Amino acid sequence: MNTADVAALRSPAGRALLDALAGTTAQDPVALAARLRREGHDPALAALATTQSRLRAKAAAKFGDRAAGLLFTAAGAEQATRAVVAREHARRFAAAGVSRVADLGCGVGADSLAFLDAGLAVLPVDADPVTAAVAEHNLGVPVRCEDLTAGVVAELGAGDGAWFDPARRTAGGRRVFDPEATSPPLSFVLATAARVPATGAKLAPGLPHDLVPAGTEAQWTSVDGEVVECALWCGPLAVPGTGRSARVVRGGAAFALDDTDLPVAEVGAVGGFLHEPDGAVIRAGLVARVAADLGGRLVDETIAYVTTDAPATSEFVRSFRVLDVLPFGLKSLRAHLRSLDVGALTVKKRGTAVDPDHLRKQLALKGSRPATIVLTRVAGKQSVLVVDPVS
Ligand SMILES: C[S@@+](CC[C@H](N)C(=O)[O-])C[C@H]1O[C@@H](n2cnc3c(N)ncnc32)[C@H](O)[C@@H]1O
Incomplete structure (x- = not known):
């Protein structure tokens, strides 16, 4: 797109074409192009307007309904x-x-x-x-x-x-x-x-x-x-x-x-609940604040997981009930999950190099129940927590 293209899109013909294209992004692009040709639209303007209409549809995720009246470059929509x-x-x-x-x-x-x-x-x-x-x-x-x-x-x-x-x-x-x-x-x-x-x-x-x-x-x-x-x-x-x-x-x-009056986080044993802080909290270095607000402690001084004994939650964490805590080992984990009849396995991890997809293949679970595990360090030791999301 160049500045002449932007001017063409802003012209009465361009605006009319863009209005006519509203809501057509689900249509087959070849059929749409053929329709615009049949209706006698300038092919170059039709191509520009079709691209613009797709960018608007995508940008609605960021701009809401307002996107329908805006113009975008592909890079501009992505960076907006x-x-x-x-x-x-x-x-x-x-x-x-x-x-x-x-x-x-x-x-x-x-x-x-x-x-x-x-x-x-x-x-x-x-x-x-x-x-x-x-x-x-x-x-x-x-x-x-x-x-x-x-x-x-x-x-x-x-x-x-x-x-x-x-x-x-x-x-x-x-x-x-x-x-x-x-x-x-x-x-x-x-x-x-x-x-x-x-x-x-x-x-x-x-x-x-x-x-x-x-x-x-x-x-x-x-x-x-x-x-x-x-x-x-x-x-x-x-x-x-x-x-x-x-x-x-x-x-x-x-x-x-x-970070006003930021406390120092306590570290201690895994309790009945595990809390995964939001990424913004982790990036801002405020896990200790969230741990204190929940009345909890870290499972390891270098890992951003918080644990509490009693149920607790906040807007800053996703919370899980802890069902089991096991030392990490392929054989014992496979035996444990098979005993629970687990099939679909959600793997969350922090502080471990294990690749979840590779682990799932190695476990080869064929059961009928879904389960979630957390791979992490607990007091310095590689561990597996079997958890259930708290809704
Ligand atoms: C990340 S985008 C800005 C997105 C914008 N805040 C929004 O939400 O739509 C950065 C913009 O800075 C412009 N830019 C980068 N370096 C510049 C410079 N030295 N002078 C003027 N513009 C520049 C680029 O052309 C680009 O459009």
Whole structure:
């Protein structure tokens, strides 16, 4: 797609075609193309609109019904922030009294849409001309097509905030993990924060804790069990006294906890219940907080499983009733599971190199009942816990 294609999609003919394609993504693409040809649509525009209609259908998972009125590039849809997460970004800026947010590397504009929804003005910038044209359609405001490192930050003043969502792929599409290899790099974000106090950035969930500068808050967010980002909040955007926090979004509801007065986790014997902390809690290093809140302890000082004697649960864990605890051994495990008539086996693991698929093959279970096992270390020893999910 090029900028002329974006203009064609935004033309009256393009819009009419996109409207006509709404709800057709389940149709056979060959039959659909033939129908559009028969109806006399320009083949090039029809191809563009069909691709766009498929991108909209896919993007509905992040944008909801709103996706039906937006334009996307394939990469832009993939990199876009989910609406439920972008709303929290916007809330931080609004709560800090920011009136305009410079969205530096705005992509297709998911974060800026949330900023606008929150009543904030935006200054969206993207170096890629097609992405900028798409964002302009989506946002209904001018998008500056330029390199964000070239000088726009110097134009920001009182009342302005800066938001970054650095690109984490090379031009060739390879994923980068080093925060200095993203575009822009973390050092540029931090240099901006020194000039524009209300600076925030969406970084990869693997951000090492030692890269979180003093006085800033790093917040790990998960959506329905998937860790989607580590947002760095500087200056007035950070919660005072908080260095690390976790935000868990489940079924649209959000729950948060942070490292204020973080306790040291106890370690002890496996009790009647096992709790698997959410990935955002683990990434944020807050397992000890969850263990204390549940009145529990770790099964091993290096493993993020919490155990309690009594039933307990929270939004930050998935909980299981512990049925058996066995030392790890193929023969004894096979005998145990066969005695329980187990067939379908769910394997969860932490702190072990065992490959679940390989283990399932080795166990060759043919029984009629489902079961769940947890492979982990308990007090330093490789162990198997037979568990049952607590609904
Ligand atoms: C991860 S995407 C942003 C996604 C956006 N937050 C959203 O939710 O839709 C990063 C964007 O930054 C842009 N970008 C990367 N380096 C840039 C630079 N030096 N100047 C301007 N834009 C840049 C890329 O073109 C890409 O569109």
